[in-house]
Amino acid sequence: MPPELRFHVPQSNRRPFGSHRFxxxxxxxxxxxxxxxxxxxxxxxxxxxxxxxxxxxxxPLVVESSKPTRVIDFWVQRTSSEEELWILxxxxxxxxxxxxxxSAFQQWSQTQGFTPRLLPPEEPAMTDEQFQNWGTVLRxxxxxxxxxxxxxINGVQQACDAGVGLxxxxxxxxxxxxxxxxxxxxxxxxxxxxxxxxxxxxLIHPSMRFExx
Numbered sequence: 001m002p003p004e005l006r007f008h009v010p011q012s013n014r015r016p017f018g019s020h021r022f023x024x025x026x027x028x029x030x031x032x033x034x035x036x037x038x039x040x041x042x043x044x045x046x047x048x049x050x051x052x053x054x055x056x057x058x059x060p061l062v063v064e065s066s067k068p069t070r071v072i073d074f075w076v077q078r079t080s081s082e083e084e085l086w087i088l089x090x091x092x093x094x095x096x097x098x099x100x101x102x103s104a105f106q107q108w109s110q111t112q113g114f115t116p117r118l119l120p121p122e123e124p125a126m127t128d129e130q131f132q133n134w135g136t137v138l139r140x141x142x143x144x145x146x147x148x149x150x151x152x153i154n155g156v157q158q159a160c161d162a163g164v165g166l167x168x169x170x171x172x173x174x175x176x177x178x179x180x181x182x183x184x185x186x187x188x189x190x191x192x193x194x195x196x197x198x199x200x201x202x203l204i205h206p207s208m209r210f211e212x213x
Contacts (some may be wrong), residue, residue, distance in 0.1 A: 002005045005055055005057075005077070006060075006075070006077075006083070007057035007060035007061075009057065009058060010057065010058050010059035010060065011057050011059060011061060011062050011071075012035075012062050012071050013034060014087040015036050016036055016037065019036040020036070020038070021034060021035070021036055022035040022036075022038060022040075022041050022113070023035075024044070024138065024142070025028060025138075025141075025142035026044070026048065026138075027048065027138070027141050027142075027145070028047070028048055028053070028054070028055060028056060028165055029055070029056065029057070033058055034058075035058060039088045039121070040058070040073060040088065042124075042126060042131060043073065043086065043088060043119070043124055044058065044074075045075060045104040045126065045131055045134050045135060045138070046125075046126050047074065047076060047124075048134060048137075048138055048190065049126070049130070049134045049137075049190075050124075051079075051190075051191065051192025051213075052078050052079055052080070052192075053076050053077070053078055053079075054077055054078065054079045054135060055076070055077040056074055056075060056076045056077070057074070057075045058071065058073070058074055059071050059073065059074075059129065060072055060074070060075040060085075061075070061085070061152070061192050063101050063102065063105050068101065070087070070101055072085050072086070072087060073086050073087055073088045074086040075114075080182065083113060083114050083115065084114065084115045084116070084117050085109060085115070085116045085117065086116045086119055087100060087101065087117065087118050087119065087121060088119050088121075089118055089120050089121065091121060091179050094120055094121070097138075100118060101116070110184070127201065129199070129200060129202060129203055130199050130200045131203055132203060133150060133199045133203060133204050134199070135185040136186075136204055137189060137190060138190075140182060140183045140186045141183065141186060141190060143183075144179060144180060144183040145183070145187070147180055148183060148184055148187060150178065152173070152176060152180060152184045152186060153184045153188065155173065155182065155184075156169065156173070156184040156185050156188060156191070157188055157193060157194065158213070159172055159173075160185075160188070160194045160210050160211055160212050161211075161212055162211070163209050163210070163211040164209065164210060164211075165206065165207050165208065165209050165210075166182070166185070166204070166205070166206050166207070166208050166209075166210065167206030169181060169185065169210070170182070170206075185210060189210070192213055193212065193213055194210050194211060194212055194213055195210070195211060195212075195213040196208060196209060196210045196211070197209075
């Protein structure tokens with residue numbers, strides 16, 4: 001793990017009462033992650049989908065000074081080196097004037113160079129189609145990442161230069177396993193090298209077009 005990262009592994013793996021547990025492999029963290037509840041799952045998918053976020057850690061801190069004790073949901077580091085602490089607000093926390101974290105923690109965050117972000121239930125924003133599409137991308141990367149070659153990745157990237165439909169891309173590389181062609185495309189999409197404007201409104205289909213970012 002790169003030494004410059006402030007957080008590598010979660011500080012709390014205690015499952016909140018009544019929440020569902022999700023286990024997944026994270027391309028950005030290069031390890032398995034455990035997430036509790038749909039809010040955390042959707043926030044993680046949004047983190048993976050955001051190419052301006054280079055690193056993250058789930059549940060990196062436990063704020064003992066807050067009453068009751070509060071777990072920070074995510075630490076994220078952006079490609080600009082800015083660091084944020086994400087707190088996924090519960091519905092009850094949105095309708096109260098009581099501070100979610102203590103003033104001492106807020107002051108500590110500022111001295112450490114963190115930007116605390118209190119995210120209401122509708123944030124980070126992600127449509128159902130976008131959530132499902134990125135779920136597909138992440139499953140492909142988890143299952144097939146070790147089978148990719150640089151030659152295939154570079155070839156798929158070149159094919160996206162003028163824009164290409166998914167079905168046409170697979171036909172162009174018909175001498176390759178179509179699953180690996182899709183995985184190479186999704187690898188490029190995940191790292192922000194290619195893009196599509198359709199992910200937010202349409203589920204993945206053969207005519208979906210991809211182009212260089």
